[in-house]
Amino acid sequence: MRWEELDRQPCSLARSLSIVGDRWTLLVLRECFLRVRRFEEFEQRLGIARHVLADRLKKLTDAGVLEKVPYRERPRREEYRLTEKGLDLYPVMLSLLDWGDKWMAEPEGPPVLRRHKACGHVAHAVHTCSECGEVLGARDMTVEIGPGAKGGELPPAATAKGNPSK
Amino acid sequence: MRWEELDRQPCSLARSLSIVGDRWTLLVLRECFLRVRRFEEFEQRLGIARHVLADRLKKLTDAGVLEKVPYRERPRREEYRLTEKGLDLYPVMLSLLDWGDKWMAEPEGPPVLRRHKACGHVAHAVHTCSECGEVLGARDMTVEIGPGAKGGELPPAATAKGNPSK
DNA sequence: TCACGTCAGTTCCGTTTTAGAACCAATGGA
DNA sequence: TCCATTGGTTCTAAAACGGAACTGACGTGA
Numbered sequence: 293m294r295w296e297e298l299d300r301q302p303c304s305l306a307r308s309l310s311i312v313g314d315r316w317t318l319l320v321l322r323e324c325f326l327r328v329r330r331f332e333e334f335e336q337r338l339g340i341a342r343h344v345l346a347d348r349l350k351k352l353t354d355a356g357v358l359e360k361v362p363y364r365e366r367p368r369r370e371e372y373r374l375t376e377k378g379l380d381l382y383p384v385m386l387s388l389l390d391w392g393d394k395w396m397a398e399p400e401g402p403p404v405l406r407r408h409k410a411c412g413h414v415a416h417a418v419h420t421c422s423e424c425g426e427v428l429g430a431r432d433m434t435v436e437i438g439p440g441a442k443g444g445e446l447p448p449a450a451t452a453k454g455n456p457s458k
Numbered sequence: 459m460r461w462e463e464l465d466r467q468p469c470s471l472a473r474s475l476s477i478v479g480d481r482w483t484l485l486v487l488r489e490c491f492l493r494v495r496r497f498e499e500f501e502q503r504l505g506i507a508r509h510v511l512a513d514r515l516k517k518l519t520d521a522g523v524l525e526k527v528p529y530r531e532r533p534r535r536e537e538y539r540l541t542e543k544g545l546d547l548y549p550v551m552l553s554l555l556d557w558g559d560k561w562m563a564e565p566e567g568p569p570v571l572r573r574h575k576a577c578g579h580v581a582h583a584v585h586t587c588s589e590c591g592e593v594l595g596a597r598d599m600t601v602e603i604g605p606g607a608k609g610g611e612l613p614p615a616a617t618a619k620g621n622p623s624k
Numbered sequence: 625t626c627a628c629g630t631c632a633g634t635t636c637c638g639t640t641t642t643a644g645a646a647c648c649a650a651t652g653g654a
Numbered sequence: 655t656c657c658a659t660t661g662g663t664t665c666t667a668a669a670a671c672g673g674a675a676c677t678g679a680c681g682t683g684a
Contacts, residue, residue, distance in 0.1 A: 315670095341674095343671090344671065347670095366679095366681090367679050367681080
C-alpha cells in the first residue's frame with residue numbers, strides 16, 4: 293500500500309494516520325498544545341529540519357488541523373494555531389501520554405505530571421462509554437458495518453471468531 | 459533530532475512515539491486488535507512490504523508490545539500476540555478511531571461502528587478525569603515537573619503564559 | 625544609506641527508509 | 655522427487671530525512 297492511499301481507506305484509523313501517522317507530526321502538535329505558534333520556535337524546540345517542518349505545517353494547515361493567523365503586517369507574519377479539529381486531537385495526545393507514563397517512564401516516575409484544574413488532582417484519562425459511562429477496556433466493544441462502508445465488509449478477522457471478549 | 463534519541467527524551471509522548479510513531483506500526487497493531495496473529499495474514503491484509511513487516515514485528519516484540527507464542531512444533535511456527543502493554547494501547551487506537559470518525563469520514567458516516575457490549579449502544583470514548591470523573595477537554599489540565607524529570611524543567615511555552623485555559 | 629538582524633521559508637546534497645520483487649530455508653504431503 | 659506452506663532475507667530504485675547554506679521581505683541603528 294502506498295502512503296497516499298491511506299486517506300481513502302474505509303477505516304477511520306487509517307484516515308487519522310494519514311494525517312498524524314508520521315515521525316514528526318504529533319511532536320509538532322505537542323508543541324501546539326503547549327502554545328508554540330511560530331516557525332522558529334517549533335524549529336528550535338524540536339530540532340527538526342526546516343524543510344520538514346515547513347512541509348508538516350503546510351500539510352496540517354491543508355488538513356484543517358492548524359490555521360495560519362496573521363499577527364503582524366509589514367512584514368506580514370503568520371502564526372499557526374490549532375483549529376477545533378486540531379484541539380479535538382487532545383484525547384489522542386492524552387492517550388499516548390498516559391501510555392508513555394505507564395510503560396515508558398523511568399523507575400522514578402514520569403517526567404511531567406498533569407493536574408486537572410477543576411479538581412486539583414494529578415490525574416490521567418479514563419476512557420468511558422459515551423452512552424452508559426462505564427470504563428472501556430480493550431475487549432469491551434464489537435465492530436459492525438457503518439453507513440460509510442461503501443459496499444465493503446468487515447475484515448474477516450473481526451467476525452471469524454465472533455470477536456469474543458478476552 | 460535523530461529518531462533513535464526519541465526514546466530517551468524526558469517526554470512520555472516522545473517515548474510513546476518512539477514505538478508507535480511511524481507509518482506502519484499502528485496499522486499492524488490495528489490488525490492485532492482484530493486478532494490477526496500470523497506473518498502472512500498481516501502481509502495480505504495490510505499490503506505491507508515483507509521486510510518492513512518483519513522489522514516492525516521485531517521492534518514491537520523487542521518493545522514488549524507483542525510476544526511470540528509458538529502454535530506448532532515441527533516446523534516450529536510462532537504467532538504474534540498482544541501483551542498487556544500492547545492491550546493497553548487500546549485507548550490510543552480508540553482516540554484515533556473516534557477522531558477519524560468525526561473528522562475524516564464520508565458524509566454518510568463512518569465505515570465501521572463500535573458497539574459497547576455491556577450496554578448495547580453504538581458508542582465512542584469519552585475521556586474523563588481518573589480522580590473526579592469529569593470530562594477532560596483540551597485545556598482542562600496544567601502540567602508540572604514530575605519525578606522522572608532528571609533535572610530538566612518544563613518547556614518555557616508551558617509556563618510562560620501561565621498555561622491559561624482557553 | 626548601508627550593514628546587520630529577524631522571520632519564514634526554499635534549495636542542495638548525502639544518508640536512511642521504504643516499496644516491490646525475487647530469493648531462501650525448514651518442513652510436510654502427493 | 656516435486657510442490658506447497660510459512661516466515662522470513664536480500665536486492666534495487668524511489669522517496670523521505672538531516673544538515674547546512676541561501677533567499678527575500680522587512681525593520682533598526684550608526
